[in-house]
Amino acid sequence: MNGTGTPNRLAELRQAAALTQQEVADRIGGAVTAGQVSRWERGEQAPSARYRRQLAEVFGVAVAQLGIPADGLPRVSRQRRPVEDFMGDVVQDPRVEASQDEWRRTRSLLNGSRHQLAQVAAGLYPRAVLDGTGLIAGPGWLPERPVDLAAVTLVEDPAASAPLLDGSEREAARMLPDQTLMRTFPRYTRAIRDLAPPRLFEDRFAWRLAGVDWDRPRLTFADTTYFSCVDVFEPLAHELAYVALDADGNPAGDPTLRDLPYRRLVGDPFDCDRRPVMPAISTLTIRRDGESAEFLLHRRDPRAVAAAGGMLQVIPSGIFQPSSLMPAARAADFDLWRNIQREFSEELLGMAEADGHGQPVDYASGPFAVLDRARAAGQLTVHCLGVALDALTLVGEVLTVMVVDADVFDALAWDFVDRNDEGTVVAERFPFTEQGVRGLLDSGSVAPAGAGCLSLAWRWREHLLPA
Template sequence: MSLAEWVVTGGPILGALGVTTAAISIRNARKAGHEQKFRDLHESIRREAPDLRQRVLDDCPGHWRLPGTSLLAQPGWVPEAPYDLDEIELAWADRPGPAAPSKALPAAKLGRQGTYSSALREVAGLRDLFDGTVYRLLDARLDAGGKRMTFTESSYFEYLDTSEVLAFEAVSRKRSRRRADGRRTYRRRLADPFSFANRVVPLGINTLTLRVEGDRAGFFLLDRDARKVVNNSRMLSALPSGEFTPSDRTREALANDRDLWKNIMREYAEEFLGTEEAFGQGGRWIDYENESPYAELNQAKRSGKLKIKVLGFGIDPLPWKPELLTVCLIDADVFDSVFAAMVERNDEGLLLTGRNRQGLPFDADTVRLYGEDEGTSPDAAACLELAWRFRAQLGLAGRGED
């Protein structure tokens, strides 16, 4: 075959291969660019959460807001006085179909990463995220007419894909200098933060722990590690706090752990003592009556040396996530015994424990210092503000007042 014949027969094939290779290179480059943009935006959520939250709040109707906090609430969600956690009745509903994933993510052009949860794992590198079972909140009535919450079964990734993704949409809108709830946004389509039927939301339970000794009380916070958590990363949170979930994969646990106090006790074990996290990955049913520290906490609660009260209920305006705000008052001798082996750091971050691990002073100056700091999560700030507001009803009047 002559050179001319080779060019005639083979040249176009090589040329097509060259074009195909170039197209693939361009497509890969674009994909890499989109993935880098996603990582940049996700990192911006961590850095800019206070500003993003304030932008969303500024766009909300005034009657949605809970005065004195950065949360949204309906009338009656903050009581006139704290009440016992046990007053909340829990109901169970057959599991509805999954909520539709949001349309916020496809705008990021991540190809096969069609959901926020998959993009967080595969693009942002949060490979430790686990799709555990959560108790999905369907309805909450917390007012003078009754205190009742209805739940069903769902998964953590469904929450990420239908609720937490609102934060990603908000930062994307900020970059383009547009309203977070503009036309054709996912937030506008959902419309109502107080309706839980159109998205998956687990209940966040935030407990402000107060170690009480004589005329002094001290509280504890967690400096959350951005590499370990998605919601409110790089912020100070109440200690303990976590999602309402069963402790392991078994169907027995799904029914047995449907209890707010049991969930709080598990968070105490995990966050104060560093025990292996029990949020759906385990395979062993917890014996809450006989295992430590659950047995000791239960005994203290029955004896009155530990009191767990509800301060209020609200919605984090950024991901529209419901948060139960509680306070746990523990007598010093019980606290020091149960948490003698308190860790300095747990799987989610660094514990702020104050002098001699007796807590940060529960006084006007310290409460204001942390409650008004933009680095404090809105739920933790609300717990501090409400606990201070209700200090007389909690038996803490006179401690460190102006």
């Protein structure tokens, strides 16, 4: 029931989702409590328009399927600040709600146009564009040929200075919606958490890219956290979406850096001291069977991930971070291969994600041992293709390719999952041919990191797949 005596479906939908009232409140965030969810379900109150949208997102249904008629909704207060109604439900000032609605609209357009926007962003750095992939690469960021991953030395710099920019700058604040009439949200991550939370959105320790040197070859890293990076890279994307797209998501012209104050403030995108550069490791997995080869792709679920939702991506792919905060895990996991193995086991084999809070991973057992043995026997090779930046977000991308002999691949593929926490494993295997690779790159459906892996792997196919 609602306040007008009309039934709603909130309790039914919550129970179908196997959630408690407290879990629903936690997912909505803000000032919502379990008691308030209970009052909504009993019909003692009707949630505001904002909370109806968030409830619909939590349950994965349309707003109309909540069963709350429009005439049963509370009137919006016209006071100059948020107020509580007689039952304690917060009713937002219409100007605040309009600001938040505009932010959500822009973010929705951003997530639906990331490929297009990455191309626009790449055009801002014409000397660094990588083959129309939406990636840009700085001087010396790509090796002359693929480098065996075992030859890449990782260096951790615990004394590295904090980046100069952290997302609190005035130019970044322009991308933040109003939290009340008197203040905006303090950080972009707070706005995501409260207004448009994906299923997977948790702050964790991560390594940030501090230097690239292929002459040695060596990659240098320092400390950061996931949210510290999101607070910089998503405002950059939001700013471009706001300027480059009209209200319907169509191109609104060709912006220059003069039109993008925050991106202009960032300056040289390859200056890793100026902002936190979060690296993800993206791996093109190729099954080799004699002279033929094919590869896998992953469709990222926009309801589950904060970036590249709805796009195709190579698999496995994930942020470079330890499996646990325990010192032993941090030491063992400061390794590109271990990160690839964990993402492989999680995204393709359905193993529980190492969320940073558990025990160190036992790499001597299970699929980790299988992959290690195959690599030692020469049945699996893994190479680094270089490091680049997603032009839209300026997120770092460590581009790698793993070639697996058919018998090893097929033994593992027997247990491959169809879905994982981040999306769907595409059932079709794509031929690693010029037509197969070019068709995907031309489709605009592949995320920049995946497009970079495909483009570079095809360029260096004779090195990666020798006859």
